[in-house]
Amino acid sequence: MAASSNIRSAITEAAARIDSATPRLDAELLMAHALGVPREAMLLKHLGNPAPDAFAALVDRRLAHEPVAYITGSRGFWSIDLQVGPGVLVPRADSEALIEAAVAHCPDRTARLRILDLGTGPGTLLLAALAEWPGAQGLGIDASDTALDYARRNADALGLADRAAFQRGDWLDGIEGAFDLILCNPPYIGTGEALGAEVRDHEPNEALFAGADGLDDYRRIIPALPARLAPSGIAILEIGWTQADAVSALVRAAGLMPAVRHDLGGRPRVVTAS
Template sequence: MTTARQALAEAAARFDFSATPRLDAELLLAHALGVPRERLLLTLADHAVPAAFADLVARRARQEPVAYLTGTRAFWTIDLAVGPGALVPRADSETLIEAAVDHFAGTAGPRRVLDLGTGPGTLLLAALAQWPEATGSGVDASPAALDWARRNARALGMEARTTLRHGNWAEGIDARFDLVLANPPYIAAGTALPDEVARHEPASALFAGADGLDDYRRIAPALPRLIAPGGVACVEIGHDQGDSAAALFRAQGLAVALRRDLAGNDRCLSILPPVAGP
């Protein structure tokens, strides 16, 4: 009989396309057993391998995202339900929340939050978890993504604090917000991506024209009217877009600072509203 330890090793060996094969195997086995990964690791010798694990391994070997297989992904301090039609939350995006925390340090924090391109509610709900007195609005052009966002807001007990609407970026929004968040598509069309991304995650949440900047061109003109005095916009960018994306926001009279992720890559633009004239 195959032990849990052997099953993990065999599964990880099949995931040679992944940067984290052992972690992938552990998450899938924990999911099949219905226990947290931490408990699995502490009690590994106590578990028999459930039959469902083989199917999960086979699907992962076909490069289906782990988050789609388990139905959940941890982000910041919350767990989010995710699946087909929703962009999988990535740890790099936590850089935006870190930037916002730094901006509001020593204050009561933002009261009103806007998330442009909210997807499954990743940034919006992380911000509302960080600042329990805040309310937030999320906008997305994908009905499927908004369904995931509504499910997550409900599961996290944030439904009453959250407004979700179908829309195209900031069109039709006539209000100011203390914190504006956005993780728009920023990959140049034609860029080769890993199969688990290209074959499963929505292309509309990944690609943004020939240079990857199309959606920044749509968002930048709206920010001066969206950011409240004393507020900030935190916008995710690609690993090499610190200069090119920032230029589009500076052209709107906005002050821009670059923040890098833990790997040292360009990741977040912290954007301040224009200084009011005399």
């Protein structure tokens, strides 16, 4: 890319080289990061300015399939922005279907919910839920110290540290008490399934794979849910789009009532248990 190019042309050239589902958006986010301004401000005010020298190196990282969120250090999710980096699962828009299901179950934003997030990662679901219910308290569980470090930093940055606790754990093992809302985005990819280089080479395998059929962690989590759900409580589980029947059967076997919700693409994305 020519050093004399302006921001508009540099973004266009980079987008033509980036191999992803959203090449233009990727290029815009990288350029905004190089400039140190929000993407919206860049698009409104800076497109005619010279492209910064730092942009080319960021594009090279993206061409090596490094996730944009790792390059920029952040990802927007629901109504919040989260710090992310190597060692944590990148928050995805599909997972917002869990928060949508939670809001549908409890539309009263004044509710003083007790929330549990299993496999919290950088705090994605728990912090989004706490932002939604200002009177709620929550606990995030993860087996990764790296993820928990990000989660605590995100809680601090969002002003939610007084309502969010995080601890290292193995799903529901050792968890006490009853929760009004249990959120969980467990690993659900089968070990033989093919993944793109962006996910396979960069994101943590322990947050992705769950046995040959991708169901191993559901088999551990779901039977333990009834003892941890408060009366009228609900558990909301993210699933792979082919897993609705299998996960629903596990929910029924645990004595709970399953329901399936879809993501914005119309694919089964959530199984609720109540």
